[in-house]
Amino acid sequence: MTRKTLNIAIAAALFGSLALVGCKKKQDDAAMAPPATTEPAPAPTTPEPAPAPAAAASVTAVDLGNAIGADMKVAAPSTTFAPKDTIYASVATSTSDATASIPSRLTAKWSFEDGQVVNEESRDVSLSGAGNTEFHINKPDGFPAGKYKVEISLDGNVVQSKDFEVK
Structure with missing residues (x-):
């Protein structure tokens, strides 16, 4: 080669x-x-149901009057009062779940036309279903004539207000 x-x-x-x-x-x-390796695809799962929303409370109405019944409702709603009247505010409340008991704080703040606070009172309440809570003011020697307002708060938030007059 x-x-x-x-x-x-x-x-x-x-x-x-x-x-x-x-x-x-x-x-x-x-x-x-x-x-x-081929792993089997995970079986489809049904999504867990969303948790039920927490029960909520609300103020549905505020009525003013100079007399109140055993049911905590004013006998005859009014927005005009005499100087020596006791003035009642009936605060109607409701809960989204009638069986739930919802701890809450209701406040009534009464003020004169110049913004001066006449009275402020709070109550810790346990709200369940529909109900009424009563607040009132009185002055034995009489309120000065003029325009007034009551503001109702639920858990620190003003939710309703009513104007009224003393003549």
Whole structure:
């Protein structure tokens, strides 16, 4: 054989060996890799029901009058009073869940036309369903004539107000 033929034969053998080693390496890597696992898709779950909204209380009405019944409602609603009248505010409340007992704070703030506070009173109450709470003011020597206002707050927020007059 000629030297040229020998070099070609050696080169061919060398390339063939490299090709086999290269292929073998890829097979070994594939053999060493962990087999691909296919996990089943998680079963669809039904969403948990949303929690029921917390029961809420609200002031539904405020009536003023100079007499009140055992049910804490004013006998005859009015917005005009005599100076020596006892002035009642009947605060009607309601809860979104009639069976829930909701601790709350009701406040009545009575003020004269110039903004001067005549009286302010708060009551801690447990509200359940529909009900009434009574507030009142009186002055034995009589209120000065003029315009007044009562503001009713529920848990610190003014929710209703009523204007009235003493003549």
